Amino acid sequence: MREHGSVSGPARRSTPLRKSGVVRRLDTATGAVTVRVAQGADLETLVRLRVALLREHADSPIYGRLRRDVEDRARLLFTQQIADADEACLIAERDDTAIGCLRVSETRGSPLLLPARYGYVASAYVVPEARGEGVLRTLVDHALSWCRSRGLVEIRLHSDATNGVAAAAWEALGFTVVELLRHRIL
Numbered sequence: 001m002r003e004h005g006s007v008s009g010p011a012r013r014s015t016p017l018r019k020s021g022v023v024r025r026l027d028t029a030t031g032a033v034t035v036r037v038a039q040g041a042d043l044e045t046l047v048r049l050r051v052a053l054l055r056e057h058a059d060s061p062i063y064g065r066l067r068r069d070v071e072d073r074a075r076l077l078f079t080q081q082i083a084d085a086d087e088a089c090l091i092a093e094r095d096d097t098a099i100g101c102l103r104v105s106e107t108r109g110s111p112l113l114l115p116a117r118y119g120y121v122a123s124a125y126v127v128p129e130a131r132g133e134g135v136l137r138t139l140v141d142h143a144l145s146w147c148r149s150r151g152l153v154e155i156r157l158h159s160d161a162t163n164g165v166a167a168a169a170w171e172a173l174g175f176t177v178v179e180l181l182r183h184r185i186l
């Protein structure tokens with residue numbers, strides 16, 4: 001089970017802000033955590049955090065098959081994502097050091113189904129030393145606000161079926177399992 005450590009009650013409050021790029025703030029026992037939307041200058045930070053996320057899933061049949069030039073490919077991909085008006089790459093920081101990230105995007109649904117558009121969350125990662133303090137919850141809080149501000153009424157994500165911590169976190173944050181991804185190697 002996760003330990004909550006010395007973080008308690010009011011110290012976990014997350015507040016939306018409107019200044020200097022910071023969109024949300026969380027006060028923890030080990031200092032304030034701020035969340036902001038990544039800009040071009042954050043490219044290397046995003047590469048570091050999101051490749052670290054993939055490397056933590058080395059045993060996954062999907063996320064474990066990293067290309068040799070993953071960092072170079074990531075730079076190209078994340079440059080596009082940072083510039084895309086239909087998504088936001090969020091970065092959580094403490095003492096000017098990046099400790100977590102999450103990407104949220106507006107996605108088109110099937111033309112046969114409702115809703116026509118929904119929010120999609122991906123690349124959720126918190127560095128090991130900052131886990132269990134509410135950083136993911138704060139990133140998700142902002143992703144929910146971002147989706148609501150666009151009139152979206154649903155948010156979805158994929159998570160690794162073998163990752164028990166991620167499953168517990170998503171359940172705690174109100175995301176229920178509605179579908180399973182099956183694969184078969186040919």
Ligand SMILES: CC(C)(COP(=O)(O)OP(=O)(O)OC[C@H]1O[C@@H](n2cnc3c(N)ncnc32)[C@H](O)[C@@H]1OP(=O)(O)O)[C@@H](O)C(=O)NCCC(=O)NCCS
Pocket residue numbers: 001002053056124125126127130131132133134135136137138158159160163165166168169170172173
């Ligand atoms: C999963 C991950 C993002 C959680 O980040 P975090 O900042 O530690 O999560 P939070 O502290 O915001 O916790 C949010 C909720 O998740 C649950 N949770 C978090 N860690 C948990 C753990 N180790 N065991 C059980 N539940 C846990 C808690 O119930 C918590 O709710 P609470 O605040 O009401 O207690 C982090 O562990 C991580 O980066 N893991 C590796 C990458 C990964 O698996 N990403 C998800 C890919 S789908």
